[in-house]
Amino acid sequence: MSGKDLDAIFEEVQKPARYLGREINVVRKDPSRVKTRLALVFPDLYEVGMSHLGLKILYGLANQREDVYAERFFAPAGDLEKLLRQRGIYLFSLETHTPLQSFNLVGFTLQYELSYTTILKMLSLGGVPLQTAQRKEEDSFVLGGGPLALNPEPLAPFFDFFVLGDGEDVLPEILNKYASWKKGAGSREAFLLDLAGIPGIYVPSFYEPLYDGEKFNGVKCLKAAAPLPVKKRVVNDLENTFYPESFIVPYMDVVHDRAILEIFRGCSQGCRFCQAGYIYRPVRERSVAKLKGQARAIIRQTGWDEISLSSLSSSDYSQIEELIAGLQQEFAGRHVRLSLPSLRADPFSLHLADKVQEKRAGGVTFAPEAGSQRLRDVINKGITEKEILAAAEQAFITGRSHIKLYFMLGLPTETEEDLWELVRLVEKISALRQLAGKRRHSLRIVVSASTFVPKPHTPFQWEPQLKMAEVKSRQQFLREQLRKIKGVQFTWPAAEMSFLEAVFSRGDRRLAAVLEKAVALGSRLEAWSDRFDFALWEEAFAGEKVDPCFYAYYKPALDDPLPWDHLSSGVANKYLQKEYEKAYRAEVTPDCRREGCQGCGLQNCPLKQVKKNVPL
Amino acid sequence: MYPYRLCFCKEGALRYISHLDLQRTFGRALRRTDIPVAYSRGFNPQPRLRFALPLALGVEGKNEYLDLDLSAPLQENIIKETLNAQLPAGLRVKNVSAVESSQPSLSSLVQAALYVVDLSVCPADLSRGLNSLLQAQELFVERRGKKGTRKIDIRPFIHRLEIRKQEKGEALLMLLAAGSRGSARPQEVLALLPARGFKDKIYRADLFVFRAGELETPGGVSVERYVEVFYGKENCD
Structure with missing residues (x-):
């Protein structure tokens, strides 16, 4: 694209800083x-x-190599998309404004089911043939990674291969294989066959799904080189693996505009609904010394004024107090704030939050997930009402302006009584506002109830989603009840969005046609609720004669083949089954880092040696 | 507190970052240096930077200004060089000078800005259009604000409009009132002229303050002298 064309685009779009x-x-x-x-x-x-860490890691890692240039692509906003179409310009990279189709390897991150249509749209705007079968020798290879790569079946026809697990170790191997394949100028299939030998690489075209009538009945391996199952890759030595220090600093305001320190990967809490809690196992920490060094280098090279201590459950970092104190000492007088996302709803976490936020005027966010103790035991959310109330009490006394409470609606076994308990819990928290004295009138409690989406590789992979009509009536119930409580604001996502997430979360390859259809009908950026159009989706499902309810509501038997069985997170299926059964007995499974190994079946887990009852 | 006045330019791709983005960019560039920046007090301390006048998205600025407070004195050229090493291409500090701490900030003093539109082809009816604008008693334009659209008369805010010959073709110079006492925006004036389609070649040459009844740049160059001597030579280095 000429500089003139580019300037013309920048003149016309609303936020040129994006591109x-x-x-x-x-x-x-x-x-x-x-x-x-x-x-x-x-x-x-x-x-x-x-705002996404994975992108920054892979960008830094790939660009360390002299033989590789990694460039970024983001979804175009509506105004740019229109201009691209009108002027016949291909979707271009940020670094050199090169069309997507000119790239050898096109890697997508798979974070969210509702981004699938955006992926297809970007491929087509970028001039890359949509289906792998349509791609010729000179075309790009399309790959995907990230959490949803552990069940990417609805995307299978569009992707040449997927990367399962941590990308840091796999990406260099892919780049090496690509370089030697390119020199030899073999067929596309030769490259894919070569890749299939790398642990963690899944080439969907080498596996054929089998159906028994409507019912999914496992996969058939089409190539001897294709492993069964494909196992997720794990970076064992997180301490010494690559971590970027010269993060790109955006000009415009982005969702998380701050330095990110990844203090550990994985989570040992074992919440049964949480896919991240299973697929990122085992827990691997970085040392305080390492993190301090990284923080110093990142701030020096970016000039950011905030560092986020990021992980799936930051208060579980074994030396969290030392880390906070160390960073505060490091940045004393330099106006660098610390922030702690993903806190548990307990007094210790609030104590940490108070430490990093010396002026406690801001809010604090807790995720009790379920309203009753029984239901919290079902989902293995290891937190008691006493702890939640104690944390809320402390928050109000220390001067917080608001508390955000995240709940999930439609969890397995949920009854009306559980919802009443939720309401009562919010009432009790609201009553605590008295402790804030005169400020109590301005204190807000924001309650958010998302809808439970069953996820592959979790104990709830065998659970249906709650029927949409029932979801709506429970949302209505909460709305009416919570409205009566002083200072409470209630938010919830559209039931239709959660429904679609459920459809694609446990979907199989028969859904691919629906995605193509939805794109043809004009769907895009579905992750943004203001652009979400459910009628269009209903048309797409009807057009392809696929019943979405089948996917959202199916309840397979524990020994039924599942569309993602050939992809392994490392956690044993037997363990997930055991957890599923324990859920129905409302029986909790303790944190393996505190109480010793619970036998999830992970190989090479450093925690297997942890003896019982050793305090962290 | 040790205040300094920085003159800088914003051009090329950087003309597409907003005023808020620009503030962040300077704040972060300063944090990447050891320059002893003074911070505001309060809940969320920010570097003490005061920009003279926001620049619209897409418009280049050849001589923009900001006042910066340091907590300790530092040589002007060291501030300039240290900061320039950290600024992205398209942003460049041209000059740094210490100012009296008793001086009001530039943002309260700026009264006018000189905008230049490069005209590779000068439309024949443009000068006639200029004359009729200058002869008009009032020129109402619609301005969208937070409280809806309102009509305002921008004629009193147009100080000067003229076409000048330059090396390549000609240029339209617009000296417009700016700042808190009322302003005319370059796009508003252009919209009133017969020829359109030159919006991508617009830049802001300099800002002007009133001193002793005359408009001059913050550095003390009168408008007349600016147009005769400096105009057209506003490069960034």
Whole structure:
């Protein structure tokens, strides 16, 4: 694209800073001097994608190599999409404004089911043939990674291969294989066959799903080289693995505009609804010394004024107090704030939050997930009402302006009584506002109730989603009851969005046609509720004669084959079954880091040696 | 507190970042240096930066200004060089000078801005259009604000409009009132002229304050002298 065309685009779009690609720490290379051009694609807007850690890690890692140039792509906003179509311009990279189709490897991150249509849209705007079967020798290879790569079946016809698990170790191996394949100029299939030998690589075209009538009945391996199952890759030595320090600093305001320190990966809480809690196992920590060094380097190179201590459950980091104190000492007088996302709803977490936020005027967010103790035991959310109330009490006394409470609606076994308990819990928290003295009138309690979506590789993979009509009536119930409580604001996502998430979450390859249809009908950026159009989806399902309710509501037997059985998270199916049965007995499973190994079946887990009852 | 006045330019791709983005960019560039920046007090301390006048998205600025407070004095050229090493291409500090701490900030002093539109082809009816604008008693334009659309007369805010010859073709110069006492926006004036389609070549040459009844740049160059001597030579280095 000429500079003139580009300027014309920047003049016309509402937020040109999304597409400039001239940020601080952006990597500049001469594309003609590299062997492999890698597109790192985040299928959502710049402000969402630039908040994502995985993209930053892979960008830094790939660009360390002289033979590779990795460039970023984000979903175009509506105004840019229109201009691209009108002017016949291909979707372009941020770094060199090169069309997507000119990249050798096009890698998508799979974070959210409702981004699938955006992926297809981006491929087509970028001039890449949609189906793998349509791609010729010179076309890009399309790959996907991230949490949803552990059941990417609805996307199978569009992707040449997927990467299961941590990408840091696999990406260099892919790049090496690509370089040697390109030199030899073999067929596309030769490259894929070579890749299938790398642990963690899943080539969907080498597996054929079998059906017994309507029922999914396992997969058939079409190539001897294709492993069964494909096992997720794990970076064992997180301490010494690559971590970026010169993060790209956006000009415009993005969702998380701050430095990210990944203090550990994995989570040992074992909440039964939580896919991240299973697929990112085992827990691997970075040392305080390492993190301090990384923090220093990142702030020096980015100039950010905030560092987020990121993980799935930050108060579980074994040396969290030392880390906070160490970072505060490091940045004393330099106006660098710390933030702690993903806190548990207990007094210890609030104590930590108070530490990092010396002026406690802000809010605090807790996720009790379920209203009753019984239901919290079902989902194995190891937190008691006493702890929640104690944390809320402390929050109000120490001067917080609001508390956000995250709940989930439609959890397995949920009854009306559980919802009443939820209401009563919010009432009790509201009553605590008295403790704040005169400020009590301005204190807000924001209650958010998302809808439970059953996820593959969790004990609830065998559970249906609650029927949509029932979801809506429970939302209505909460709305009416919570309205009566002073200072409470209630928010909930559209039941239709959660329904679609459920459809694609446990979906199989028969859904691929629906995705194509939905794109043809004009769906895009579904992750944004203001652009979500359920009628269009109903038309797409009807057009392809696929019943979405089958996917959202099916309840397979524990020994039925599941569409993702050939992809392994490392956690044993037997363990998930055991957890499923325990859920129905409302029986909790303790945190293996506190109480010793619970036998999830993970190989090479460093925690297997942990003896029982050793305090953290 | 040790206040300094920075003159900088914003051009090329960086003309597409907003005023808020620009503030963040300077704040972060400063944090990447050891320059002893003074911070505001309060809940969320921010570097003490005061920009003279926001620049619209898409418009280049050849001589923009900001006042910066340091907590300790530092040589002007060291501030300039240290900061320039951290600024992205398209943003460049051209000059740094210490100012009296008793001086009011530039944002309260700026009264006018000189905008330039490069015209590779000068439309024949443009000068006639200019004359009729200048002869008009009032020029109402619609301005959208937070409280809806209102009509305002921008004629009193147009100080000067003229076409000048330059190396390549000609240029339209617009000296417009700016700042809190009322302003005319370059796009509003252009919209009143017969020829359109030159919006991508617009830049802001400099800002002007009233001193002793005359408009001059913050550095003390009168409008007349600016147009005769400096205009057209506003490069960034």
